[in-house]
Amino acid sequence: MNLLRSILSLLALAASVATVRADANITVLATAGTAPAGPAAAPVAAPFTREQFIAALTRDLAAHFNLEGELQLDLVRAWSAPARAATTWEVSVLEYPSAPSSSMLVRVRVSADGKPVASSVDAGVILRASLWRDVWAARQPITAGSAFDPSVLEPRRVDLFRDRDALPAAAGDRTFIFARAVSAGRMLTWRDIARRPLVKKGDVVEVSATSGLLLVTMKALAMENGAQGDTVTVRNPESQKNFAAIVVDENRVQVRF
Numbered sequence: 001m002n003l004l005r006s007i008l009s010l011l012a013l014a015a016s017v018a019t020v021r022a023d024a025n026i027t028v029l030a031t032a033g034t035a036p037a038g039p040a041a042a043p044v045a046a047p048f049t050r051e052q053f054i055a056a057l058t059r060d061l062a063a064h065f066n067l068e069g070e071l072q073l074d075l076v077r078a079w080s081a082p083a084r085a086a087t088t089w090e091v092s093v094l095e096y097p098s099a100p101s102s103s104m105l106v107r108v109r110v111s112a113d114g115k116p117v118a119s120s121v122d123a124g125v126i127l128r129a130s131l132w133r134d135v136w137a138a139r140q141p142i143t144a145g146s147a148f149d150p151s152v153l154e155p156r157r158v159d160l161f162r163d164r165d166a167l168p169a170a171a172g173d174r175t176f177i178f179a180r181a182v183s184a185g186r187m188l189t190w191r192d193i194a195r196r197p198l199v200k201k202g203d204v205v206e207v208s209a210t211s212g213l214l215l216v217t218m219k220a221l222a223m224e225n226g227a228q229g230d231t232v233t234v235r236n237p238e239s240q241k242n243f244a245a246i247v248v249d250e251n252r253v254q255v256r257f
Contacts, residue, residue: 045085048110053079056091057108057127064093065100068168069133069160076103076126086112102129102161130159135166136188141181148176148193156187165189175228195227198250205234207245209255220245220253 054073062071095107104127110117134155142152155169167188179194199205199222209216219237226232226247234253235242245253 043087045087047085048082048089048112050075050079050081052089053081053091053110056089057093057106057125060091060093061096061100061104061106061129064096067100067131068170069131072130072132074128076128079125082110082112082117084112084117088113090114100129100131100161102159103127104129129161131161132157133160134169135160135163136169136172138182138184138186138188141184142178144178144181146178147196148172148174148178153188158187163187165191167193195230197225197227199226199230199232199247199253201225203251205251205253207234207253207255222253226253 054075058071058073061067061073090111092109092111093106094109097104097106106125106127108123108125110123135158136150136153137156139152139154150172153169158166160166160168167190172193175196176193177196178192180192182188182192201222201224203222204219205222207218207220209218220234221237223233223235223242228247228249230247231244232247232253233242234245243255245255248254
């Protein structure tokens with residue numbers, strides 16, 4: 001019986017070793033073609049494609065102009081890839097347009113392994129561009145003066161180079177109101193919203209004036225509407241003199257010395 005148990009144990013151990021070796025072979029096959037562990041393999045020279053050229057320009061222009069959204073570029077004219085291979089390719093924009101738009105001319109230089117490619121030195125490239133981003137559209141009719149409410153809106157993806165005044169879906173909060181009526185289905189623009197006035201013309205507001213540790217408060221008459229942070233004109237009801245104050249809250253303004 002002991003002999004039988006010993007034999008069974010040896011068979012189980014052999015099966016275990018076979019399984020580990022099989023797994024090891026699978027791992028090696030799965031990683032076939034990758035660089036082995038140890039010193040890094042030498043980089044391989046490769047050609048520079050049109051897609052890589054456009055991708056490099058897209059990253060550069062998006063970062064330069066700090067664009068929000070998905071920038072897409074296309075070449076208006078045919079582009080000839082460099083007739084060589086290199087381990088490192090670099091695209092340098094030498095001259096940018098004054099502002100991003102649907103059509104842009106940039107001067108670029110393509111370098112292969114640190115050396116400029118003769119055919120691309122200071123080359124002018126004409127680009128067709130689009131900047132895709134979600135903007136707000138009215139889900140239902142909106143009345144002028146109502147509070148900004150995202151629940152009555154829906155996102156719509158547009159090219160901001162074509163619809164430059166469109167209101168991005170990231171914009172708008174409770175500090176805004178709808179400045180004018182908007183019909184259902186229409187895309188919103190920046191002209192459709194305005195900061196909600198915390199001070200309204202004709203209202204009595206509280207004025208606080210500070211100078212160091214000294215704080216003085218009084219009542220005044222607002223001569224114009226103002227949102228938070230706006231500078232408005234208010235009138236001292238006793239002296240009838242006007243002065244400027246900054247809107248800080250609902251019916252509250254502040255004068256700083």
